[in-house]
Amino acid sequence: MMxxxxxxxxxxxxxxxxxxxxxxxxxxxxxxxxVRPEVLLRWKLAYKVxxxxxxxxxxxxxxAYQVAAIRCVLSDFADAYLGRKPCIFTSAFxxxxxxxxxxxxxxxxxxxxxxxxxxxxxxxxLFACEALWYSPDLCSFHRAGLGGAASGLLPRPSAVIxxxxxxxxxxxxxxxxxxxxGCPFYMLDVPYIPSDRATRWLAxxxxxxxxxxxxxxxxxxxxxxxxxxxxxxxxxxxxERVSALRRxxxxxxxxxxxxxxxxxxxxxxxxxxxxxxYRALRLHLERTIATGDFPVRDERHRLLWLNLRPxxxxxxxxxxxxxxxxxxxxxxxxxxxxPSLDPRDPFASLAEKxxxxxxxxxxERRLEALERLVDDYSVDGVVQFAQWGCRxxxxxxxxxxxxxxKKGIPFLNLDGDGVDARCGTEAQAITRLxxxxxxxxxxxxx
Amino acid sequence: MGSTTTKAxxxxxxxxxxxxxxxxxVDLAAAADECLRVICRAAGVGPDRLAALVATGYGxxxxxxxxxxxxxxxxxARGARAxxxxxxxxxxxGGQDSKVIRLDDDGMVAxxxxxxKCAAGTGRFLExxxxxxxxxxxxxxxxxxxxxxxxxxxxxxxVFAESxxxxxxxxxxxxxxxxxxxxxxxxDRLAGMVHRVGLGGGLVxxxxxxxxxxxxxxxxxxxxxxxxxxxxxxxxxxYGAALIAFELGEGAEMLPTFxxxxx
Ligand code: SF4
Numbered sequence: 001m002m003x004x005x006x007x008x009x010x011x012x013x014x015x016x017x018x019x020x021x022x023x024x025x026x027x028x029x030x031x032x033x034x035v036r037p038e039v040l041l042r043w044k045l046a047y048k049v050x051x052x053x054x055x056x057x058x059x060x061x062x063x064a065y066q067v068a069a070i071r072c073v074l075s076d077f078a079d080a081y082l083g084r085k086p087c088i089f090t091s092a093f094x095x096x097x098x099x100x101x102x103x104x105x106x107x108x109x110x111x112x113x114x115x116x117x118x119x120x121x122x123x124x125x126l127f128a129c130e131a132l133w134y135s136p137d138l139c140s141f142h143r144a145g146l147g148g149a150a151s152g153l154l155p156r157p158s159a160v161i162x163x164x165x166x167x168x169x170x171x172x173x174x175x176x177x178x179x180x181x182g183c184p185f186y187m188l189d190v191p192y193i194p195s196d197r198a199t200r201w202l203a204x205x206x207x208x209x210x211x212x213x214x215x216x217x218x219x220x221x222x223x224x225x226x227x228x229x230x231x232x233x234x235x236x237x238x239x240e241r242v243s244a245l246r247r248x249x250x251x252x253x254x255x256x257x258x259x260x261x262x263x264x265x266x267x268x269x270x271x272x273x274x275x276x277x278y279r280a281l282r283l284h285l286e287r288t289i290a291t292g293d294f295p296v297r298d299e300r301h302r303l304l305w306l307n308l309r310p311x312x313x314x315x316x317x318x319x320x321x322x323x324x325x326x327x328x329x330x331x332x333x334x335x336x337x338x339p340s341l342d343p344r345d346p347f348a349s350l351a352e353k354x355x356x357x358x359x360x361x362x363x364e365r366r367l368e369a370l371e372r373l374v375d376d377y378s379v380d381g382v383v384q385f386a387q388w389g390c391r392x393x394x395x396x397x398x399x400x401x402x403x404x405x406k407k408g409i410p411f412l413n414l415d416g417d418g419v420d421a422r423c424g425t426e427a428q429a430i431t432r433l434x435x436x437x438x439x440x441x442x443x444x445x446x
Numbered sequence: 447m448g449s450t451t452t453k454a455x456x457x458x459x460x461x462x463x464x465x466x467x468x469x470x471x472v473d474l475a476a477a478a479d480e481c482l483r484v485i486c487r488a489a490g491v492g493p494d495r496l497a498a499l500v501a502t503g504y505g506x507x508x509x510x511x512x513x514x515x516x517x518x519x520x521x522x523a524r525g526a527r528a529x530x531x532x533x534x535x536x537x538x539x540g541g542q543d544s545k546v547i548r549l550d551d552d553g554m555v556a557x558x559x560x561x562x563k564c565a566a567g568t569g570r571f572l573e574x575x576x577x578x579x580x581x582x583x584x585x586x587x588x589x590x591x592x593x594x595x596x597x598x599x600x601x602x603x604x605v606f607a608e609s610x611x612x613x614x615x616x617x618x619x620x621x622x623x624x625x626x627x628x629x630x631x632x633x634d635r636l637a638g639m640v641h642r643v644g645l646g647g648g649l650v651x652x653x654x655x656x657x658x659x660x661x662x663x664x665x666x667x668x669x670x671x672x673x674x675x676x677x678x679x680x681x682x683x684x685y686g687a688a689l690i691a692f693e694l695g696e697g698a699e700m701l702p703t704f705x706x707x708x709x
Contacts, residue, residue, distance in 0.1 A: 398642075405557070413559070427504060428543065432560060435519035442520075442554045 037121055038152045047078040065280035072264060072273035079105035086158040086219045089177060091170030093357060094161050094188065095350045097270030097341065098206065101228030102213055102220040107155060109145025109177065110170065111263045116144055116153070117311035117419040118260075125153060126420055132176070139389035140420035141308075142173040149177045157181050158217045161209060165190035165360040166392045184216060194355050203351035210347070226343035228270035229350075233340045235269065238278035245285040246330055249378055250299035252288040253281075255328020256317035259309040262333045296321050301440045302329035304373055306384040306400075307393045308418045319430045324437045329377040335369065363396045367403055374409055381440050383412045383433070388423040410443070412436040447505030448518075450541030450569060451654060452477045453684040454485040457692050464489040465681050474508035497695030502687040504542065516690055518683050519547055519558050525686030526650045527553040529676040534647025537636055537665070537673070538683070539655035541569040544636060548643040557643045566602035567635030569655045574604050575628050578611050579621045587659025589625045597627035602635055625660060633664035640669060650674045652682035 040046050051074060058067050080087040086104040090096065092111070099106040116122045122144045129147030130136070136143070148154045160178035162171050164187060171187060178185035186209045191198035214220050245252060268274040288294060303320075305328045310316065320326050338353040358369035374382065382404055386394050401411040414432055417423035447470060456464040466485040470477050478501070486493050501509035502521040509515070518538070526536040527549060536547040543560055544567045550556040561567050576583045597614050601607045607628070614624050632655070640649070649671055655661055656679040666673050678685065 410557070428560060431504070431517050431519070435517040435555065435558060438517055438520045439555045439558075 037119075041077065041081045041153075041155075044078075044082055047074055047082070050074055063280075063284055065277060065284050068273070068277040068280045069261065069264060072268055072271060072277050075273055076105050076107075076267070076271065080107050080155040083155075086217045087155050088213070089154075089157040089160045089174060091162040091167060091174055092266050093163050093166050093354065095206075095269065095353050096267060097228045097232045097346075098161070098210060098225075098350060100231070100270035101225035101346065102210060102222065103224055104158070104213075104217070104220055106267060107157065108267050109149060109154060109174065110141040110167075111266050112148060112154060113141045113144035113419050114263060114308070114311040116148060117421075120312070121153070122312065122419050125151060134173075136420070136423070137389050138173070139167075139169045139387060140417050140423065141387075142169040144419045146173040146176055149180055157183050158220075159184045159186065159213055161186045161188065163188045163190055163354065165354065165357060168391055169389070184212070186212070188354070190354055190360065192361055194361065199348065199351045199355050202354060203347040206350050207347040225346045229341040229343040229346050231272055231275065232269045233343075235271075235274040235278055236336060236338075236340055238275050238282055239336055241282050242278055242285060243330075243334070243336065245282065245289065247377055248285075248289050249302065250294040251296060251302065251327035251329050252285045252294060254295045254317075254321060255303070255305060255331060256309070256321060258328065258334060259305065259331055260311070262308065262331065265334055296325055296327045298325050299327050300324070300446075301326040301381060301437060302377065302379050303327065304330055304332070304370065304377060304379040304382045306332040306370070306382065307387050307390065308333065309385055310416055310421070310424060311418050312421050314426055314429075316426060316429050316433065320433055320437070324434065326437055326440075328383075329379055330373055332370065332373070335373060337369065359392065363399050366396060367400060370400065370404070371407070374404070374407075379409070380443075381410045381412065381436060383414055383436070385418075386413050386415045388415070388417040388420070410436065410439055447474060447478055447501065447503040447509060448540050448654070448683075449504050449543075450573075451680075452481045452503075452505070453681050454481045455681055455684040455688040456485050456489050456491070457688045458489070458491075460689075460692050462685075463491075465678065465684070467680070470505065474505035475510060478505065478509040498691040500687040500691035500694065502683055503540075513691070513694055516687060519545055519560075520555060521683045521686030521690065522652050523547050523549055523553070523555045523686065524689050525682035525684070526652050526676075528685060528689055529652075529678065529682060530648060530650045530674050532648035533650040533674075535640060535643065535645065535649045536682075537640065537649065537651045537656075538653040539567070539569060539632070539636065539651070539661070540653040540683075541573075544568050544639070544653075544655075546636065546639040546643050549647075559639045559642045561635065561639070566604060566607075567632050567639075569653070571602075571604050571607070571632060572628065572655065572658065572661070574608055575611055575624075578608055579615075579624060581621050581625065583658060586625055586629065586661075587663075589622045590629055590660030590663060593622035593626040595623055595626070596630050597623040599624075599627040599631045602631055607631065626664070629658070629660035629664040630668075632661050633668045636661075636665055637668040645669060645671060648674060650676065650679075652676075652679045654680050656680065 054067050079085040087107050088099045088104045089107050089109060092108060096106040116125055125144040125147035128151040129143040132150060134143055160174050162174045175185055188205050190202055210222060214222050303326060337358050338356045341349040358365045384397050397413050404411045414429060416429055450470060451467050452470045453467045464485050466481055468481055499512050501512035501515045502518050506515040522536055522538045526533045534549050538545050545558055545560045547555055548557040597619055599607050599610050601610055611624055651662055651673050656675045662673050662675055
């Protein structure tokens with residue numbers, strides 16, 4: 001079982017409990033409905049037990065940052081599933097500071113889909129989505145998210161916010177979720193070309209959404225907004241140190257694990273738990289560099305990874321990091337591209353954050369960011385994980401490949417799927433990655 | 447070790463000393479052992495005399511005693527380049543996948559693409575259609591030449607294309623245009639892949655399907671470029687692996703692990 005960046009034993013226990021419960025449900029009928037995953041997730045006791053188990057995990061070898069990450073996820077899940085705070089569903093690139101600042105808890109169905117895949121629970125959600133007539137060429141992160149909502153696996157949203165930029169599937173699948181839940185739906189229309197006027201226009205939309213939510217959803221108010229931006233900045237400062245440490249050669253952190261933490265990177269800006277997590281991670285990386293105990297022994301190559309990864313159990317990274325001794329030095333989706341936020345002017349600041357997303361606008365923007373990452377992380381090859389159905393990321397692949405190659409950086413387009421194991425072939429992925437590493441070897445005369 | 451056929455190439459002092467091919471079957475390790483046993487026996491070489499063994503292909507991890515496993519992409523590039531020194535683009539079509547490899551001036555892999563997710567454009571696609579048409583694959587070339595036009599096969603999905611073939615047969619279309627249409631369908635996929643790595647320089651076809659003259663000719667028509675199919679093209683991957691093994695064996699003396707594959 002893949003562990004989504006969190007101690008595998010913990011997730012194995014939880015996953016087995018959830019998966020086992022689901023299986024028992026199937027075989028023994030309604031008697032067992034009480035332990036179905038969607039029920040387990042709504043049990044107060046489950047969160048109490050999981051929180052109580054955290055010190056035990058640390059005592060048994062889990063790293064402090066891994067425990068901090070679990071704490072972060074548990075706290076949000078408890079808020080969302082137990083209804084302790086209004087739960088606002090968002091698509092991946094909505095600034096979550098807005099939701100935390102309003103006093104709600106964000107929930108990202110796409111990210112939850114990755115988690116479901118890690119638990120072995122995605123297949124059920126995918127089937128549920130197919131039953132709603134969605135075609136398999138919709139990105140599986142959305143299919144599993146929508147199916148999860150339809151089948152009751154996700155909490156109930158009080159409102160839904162999406163953005164128009166980048167991911168196109170998010171708008172439609174989350175609109176459907178809002179209809180299923182009968183809750184308000186907001187879309188932030190992000191201008192394509194950056195300008196002061198564009199930022200002001202987006203800021204006014206954010207302000208309108210925030211004001212409307214504060215009026216319509218009990219429990220939400222604008223009071224905590226500045227505080228959430230402060231917390232986001234605090235986390236960003238820690239995160240920038242983490243990113244700087246990851247420039248170290250050899251890599252101090254496994255990229256396969258870092259790709260799991262993209263969940264928090266997308267989800268938790270503005271949360272009080274994010275800065276402690278990055279602080280713990282920074283300390284871990286500093287220790288790794290000081291002791292020289294690097295996760296990929298005798299690192300041969302350093303890769304930049306674009307888009308996400310398969311979150312279900314796969315041998316791909318064992319092959320890459322183990323057999324091929326090659327690191328994912330950094331990931332496109334781990335790049336903090338925005339300047340620090342101004343808590344005195346939250347709406348303009350959040351608008352600026354959204355507008356500065358390098359994946360939005362002309363392809364040159366993304367290219368420029370990737371070239372910078374290639375240099376900063378001493379990368380010798382770039383892998384684009386071509387997520388099935390992801391237009392925003394795959395659309396630019398040919399141009400990116402061509403431009404990187406001009407600069408002498410080999411590029412691999414690796415077809416696959418992050419959630420739906422039926423849409424990817426592990427053996428083919430291993431062969432492609434292997435051949436890519438052999439290509440990099442040959443360039444060095446090895 | 448291909449998905450359909452297991453091949454072995456033996457080099458002695460860098461020169462070809464033997465080849466052998468046999469069906470892979472379901473027991474990959476046994477097929478590898480058997481293939482090595484046969485080639486060693488035919489060449490009169492004791493298994494313990496093998497200086498180096500390199501395994502490639504989809505079953506490469508199942509070859510006992512291999513000093514190294516190398517992906518088929520690198521091996522086909524090496525093999526094709528050795529067979530055709532002017533090769534710049536290698537189109538390899540095997541049983542379950544197809545790949546197009548661009549070589550740099552030194553013969554190194556500069557870029558490659560593989561077919562994704564389905565059997566379209568592979569040997570398996572043609573095998574299924576040959577069985578449905580009741581025409582041996584070896585006759586595809588001759589029938590292609592006889593066809594005055596190509597039947598339109600619009601789907602590249604093996605299952606849907608098979609039903610298209612059935613409906614063409616039921617409408618009384620003879621096998622020749624259908625065969626030409628099928629070869630065109632495979633060539634369409636391959637041509638798209640060639641354009642992705644960039645057409646230019648010597649174009650060489652390897653792998654089992656390279657022996658199919660119909661696919662080669664369809665590909666030439668699509669690309670407006672000659673396609674070279676060298677003698678022994680179906681052994682190109684194994685030959686590339688043998689060349690890498692030869693380099694490994696040079697100066698490696700008799701490495702103790704080598705030859706265990708020839709129990
Ligand atoms: S992988 Fe692409 S399509 Fe899927 S959720 Fe992410 S951005 Fe959207």
